[in-house]
Amino acid sequence: MGVHIDNEALTRLLDERIAATLPTFWPTKGWAWDVRSPSVGNHWPVGVHFLDELPREQAIEALVESINEALVAYSSGVSEDACEPYGGWVEADGDVLRVRYGRVPFSHPTDGRRAAELPPIPLSAFVTEGDGEL
Numbered sequence: 516m517g518v519h520i521d522n523e524a525l526t527r528l529l530d531e532r533i534a535a536t537l538p539t540f541w542p543t544k545g546w547a548w549d550v551r552s553p554s555v556g557n558h559w560p561v562g563v564h565f566l567d568e569l570p571r572e573q574a575i576e577a578l579v580e581s582i583n584e585a586l587v588a589y590s591s592g593v594s595e596d597a598c599e600p601y602g603g604w605v606e607a608d609g610d611v612l613r614v615r616y617g618r619v620p621f622s623h624p625t626d627g628r629r630a631a632e633l634p635p636i637p638l639s640a641f642v643t644e645g646d647g648e649l
Contacts, residue, residue: 518574518642520566525641526556529582529614532633533589533603536617542598551592555603558588571644575607586616586627594624602627611635 533555552558560581566574586603593601603616604627615630623629 517567517569518571518644520574520578521641522556522559526554528636528640529555532614533616536631537593538597541596551596552589555585555589558585560584575638579605579607590627600624602630604628604630610638612638
């Protein structure tokens with residue numbers, strides 16, 4: 516049975532968690548255009564919009580992969596504007612998404628798994644089964 520992913524709700528939930536980890540001061544402010552985008556949702560891969568046709572487990576697995584791709588792209592702009600490495604990582608754990616985002620060590624600038632863990636996101640907040648129930 517297919518699932519429905521509410522992309523707007525998921526994007527809002529991710530953005531809310533990520534916003535708390537961003538710098539309060541941007542060293543590059545005023546030098547040029549901001550490189551960072553206002554939302555991780557601006558970086559969704561095209562395929563994320565077609566997950567509704569997949570069975571639940573496959574849809575969640577593909578969604579996690581898509582979120583991690585989006586986090587890499589989003590983090591690139593944040594890192595450039597902050598002048599220090601930022602990264603993120605998401606993984607499914609039962610009925611929640613475990614979310615990590617924030618500064619990562621200069622020694623591992625692309626490893627979002629080293630970022631601080633943020634409050635998890637319940638799948639029920641953005642996933643419904645084909646009949647409307649999770």
